[in-house]
Amino acid sequence: MSQPNPNPNPEGDGAYGWGPTQPGYGYPNPAPGYGYPGQGYDPTMAGQPVPAAQAGGGAPLVSIGDITVMNHGIVTPSGTLPLRGAVWNATDMSRTEEKIPTHAIILAVIFFLFCLLGLLFLLMKERRTTGFIQVMVTSGGKHHSTMVQATGPDSFQQVMGQVAYARSLSSM
Template identity: 30%
Template sequence: MIVEVAEMQITSTMVHTPVGDLPLSGSRWQVTDHWLSQRVTPTWAKVAAFAGICFSGGLSLLLLLVKEPVAQGTVNVTVTSGQHQYVARITVKHEGDVTAINQQVNYVRSLAAL
């Protein structure tokens, strides 16, 4: 095995997927990322708000208004070889993960072109 992208294992001649094997030579690879940014109340603010109710009445409940952005997403890696296609969906939490997946797929693309 040369590279592993999600559940796909790539050797010098084949792409092993859970549904079968595809030839690496001539395969086409596509990466699409889907991001969702949410604003959530952090855990520390929830704990501090409920612990502070005893000391400051309802004033500590203002801590529940504290929000922080949280990015969530998936990256779909699609490999197509002839009539066969496989899509791997990878959950990512950081943008650096997307960069790493793109680098892996670019390397596999270079192997497929040989």
């Protein structure tokens, strides 16, 4: 055959080896993980103390929009306000519209021709609530207000219940 031999050292004296070679200096250390240098708790090492948990601010007691009431203060995007002596106010800026839907009018006209019961379709009402409820808190010389979207006619009562709870926490 006229094809060349792919092995450049056919005698096999060990001067040439096929494939990757082993490093002469030993295996390198594994690459560091995320957050290098990793000086934390390794669960595989015996005798290492478990690190203490971060001290948090406690659990939120009530959250109204972007205002969160904690046991130590009121957290807002503009900073933390003192809880004691806070003044709370809520304003309802929503409205509920009630109208007869278009399909009820069409059905009333169609069924009026067959019988007078078609007029009962005019009793169908569609209620739609739009707008916002503004919640304001003033404490420690600072003021913050937020808008909570009204999802139904009873949204203001729900927000006022949360505001009443926040007021009771502020008076303690």
